[in-house]
Amino acid sequence: MKQLLVGGLGSVIGVAGFIVTVAVYVVETLIRPKKIVSFADLYKISPFELELPAEAVTFPASNSDHLVNGWYIPYPGATTTILVCPGYRSGMADVLGMCAHLWKAGHNVLVFEYYGHGQEVGKPVTLGYREINDFMGAVAYAKERAPHARLGVIAYSMGAAVAIMCSAHCQDVEAIVADSSFATHWSVIDYNVHRVLHLPAAPFTWVADYLLWWRAGYRFDQVAPLRDIGKIAPRPILIIHGGKDSLVDPRDAPLLYEAAGEPKELWIVPEADHCGAYFADRRAYVSRVLSFFEEHLKKARPRLQLVEGEGTGTMLPGPAERAEEITGLSEAS
Incomplete structure (x- = not known):
């Protein structure tokens, strides 16, 4: 015994x-913290190779004391600005191809990378909690550069999750494309x-x-985009996901779609892995994204407003104000 x-x-x-x-x-x-492990991390494509008139910019993150790296690509006479947001441990160069297509379609483009996830290495990261500060800083910078331009977002993976949470409480964002976001x-x-x-x-x-x-x-x-996505309506959202995603459960996309209000679209690419819909069919992907922004952002119509009571400013409640349901800005890290 x-x-x-x-x-x-x-x-x-x-x-x-x-x-x-x-x-x-x-x-x-x-x-x-992210580390540089090979030459591939240092030597990546830049706006120069694509002949984009990009400016290297930095801007402050909201409610924090660090600066966020980005490229701002102005288009003469543009009435719209698109934020392009990479994902977890991804950099601006990873989404530069989509940036080029958006710019050629007549949008200003602001692409940035979340602090510690791209060029800035050696800093601890989170999976969307503190990164909310960077997104809100990008919104403020985009509005400063083009105050009268209408603002849209295309974001990937963790970046898409952050975009959903922030856009639910930020009326400046009028159209969202969320590629490979997790639900929670x-x-x-x-x-x-x-x-x-x-x-x-x-x-x-x-x-x-x-x-x-x-x-x-x-x-x-x-960190729960599923909890916030319903507050984006009546602004449009396009949810994209790969049917063979190996990092985010493909079942998360239908969950987000069901929780979202109208107008909404769901596009599942059956053979695509994580953030792979673009690579599965580049022409179809670019066409669908550009058409979405053309229809819901560039065409003249009254600016959509958030439903009363769902948030009316560009600041989100912080951890101290809503500890039981935090989707807002984290305290300065």
């Missing part, structure tokens, strides 16, 4: 140790833990949630 008890206790300790180890790995991988922070972590370990994700993600609060100051449920 004593041997059985000791053996059982050892097994419990071993299982608990395994769960904690995996949880620590999840959290540290999530917030670990919980869902993307669950999906990846289960995909890698082939085990139920719950025990690992529960522990990781508490560790994330200790290490980064926020919890999984504080």
Whole structure:
């Protein structure tokens, strides 16, 4: 009996140790600063190769003390500005092809990268919590550069999740294309833990949630585009997702679509992986995105307003104001 008890206790300790180890790995991988690991990280395509009249710019993040890197590409006489937002650990060069098409279609373009995810390395990152500050800073900068231009957004992965959360509370954004967004922070972590370990994700993600609060100051449920997307209406949103996405559960796209108000569109590209719809059919992708902005942004119509009570400014409630349902700006990091 004593041997059985000791053996059982050892097994419990071993299982608990395994769960904690995996949880620590999840959290540290999530917030670990980006590093330069190869020449490919340094030598990427720039606006020069595409003959774009881009200006290298920096602007302050909202409610924070760091500067965000971007390229501003003005188009003479443009009545619209499109924000282009890369995803987790991605840089501006990764989305420059789409920027070129948007500019040629007559839009001003502001492409930026979330702090610590692109050129700026060696800084801890989060999965959409502090990055909200950068998006709101980009909105302010775009409005400063072209005050009368109507503002649209095309964003990818984590960037799309951030765009949804911010646009729900920011009436300056009038049309959104969200490519490969996750529905909630919980869902993307669950999906990846289960995909890698082939085990139920719950025990690992529960522990990781508490560790994330200790290490980064926020919890999984504080990043939830699914909770906010309904507040974007009556402004239009186009949701794009790959049917074979290996990083974000493809089932998240229909969830977001169902939660969104009209007008809304859902485009699932069956054979595409994460952020792969563009590469599956470049011509079709560009045509659909440009048509969306042409229809909902460039054509003359009254500026759509947020539903009363759903938020009327460009600032979101912060963690201290809505601790139980944070989708707003995080405190200065």
